[in-house]
Amino acid sequence: MTKPYIDTLEGAPEHLLINKESAFSVFGIIYRQLELWVKIVDNYGAVKCIDKTKEPTTVEYMDLFHDLVLFGYTKSCKSLLASRILIENIYQEDAQIILRSVYETYLSLNYVYRNPNTIEHFTKKSIGVSAGLLQHPTNKHGKKIKNQIINPDTNEVEAFGISIATLVSALPKNSEIKAHDIIYPYLCEHTHFNMISSGNYREPDHKKYTYINYHSYDQPIIIQEYIMLIFLDLIVNDIKLDSTELTDEIRLLNQIGKTELINHMNLMNLEDADKIFRQALIDRLKE
Secondary structure (H helix, E strand, C coil): CCCCCCCCCCCCCHHHCCCHHHHHHHHHHHHHHHHHHHHHHHHHCCCCCCCCCCCCCCCCHHHHHHHHHHHHHHHHHHHHHHHHHHHHCCCHHHHHHHHHHHHHHHHHHHHHHHCHHHHHHHCHHHHHHHCCCCECCECCCCCECCCEEECCCCCCEEECCCCHHHHHCCCCCHHHHHHHHHHHHHHHHHHCCCHHHHHHHECCCCCCECCCCCCCCCHHHHHHHHHHHHHHHHHHHHHCCCCHHHHHHHHHHHHHHHHHHHHHHHHCCCCHHHHHHHHHHHHHHCC
16 A cells, blocks of 8 residues: 655755755744744633633623633644644645634734724624524525624624625734735635646646645745734734733744745745735835
């Protein structure tokens, strides 16, 4: 029986990994940053308002926000650890599928932080629909209208769900919005089944499909580091999660990460479209 193909960045032929030294330098920063992510979860991951061992009480907004942030942060931490393993084994497309989920979590937390009254979309409303406590209205054909719900207290129809475009509108920097417009469609290409991404599964001469591909091996390294940097900026500088003894270490490592990532991207020999992608990320990182 033939064993499944598995290769690693460490074991791959040197000539197949372009700019290996700088890419590995960025990947090393990812390792160090993930150690801090894990520390934050371990030290500050206490549940405040969804603790089943306590009697139900009135929920304070900041406690609910804390739980939402820690849930999103912990979920992302686990996904980033998984993505790192995929990157190490050169499953770059699959790493990027996971990174899309992390990025969307970042967009959601940023949106709620800047629009506190929308927290119910991610808590009360989504849980209510899942538990069958809230219902969708139906159209004249009896089909559920999934982007609306019926408020059981008023019997009025309310909006349900927040689009990606709305989440992006809350990003604080124009450079980050420009970066999103490039990076997000790219992540979606690998998540959904379509022929746009089929080139990643063909040999260089396009004569045969293959699951072995060293091309753009560093793409998920770049994307993961970028997402981690902007995510940590939000957590440390904006939300100010209670991690004061780690703050200085995170900020220092973030600055090193930004420098190493920009250096690596500047070494890349890119086509015009990819140059726009690189510049958008660099512009955001320099702010």
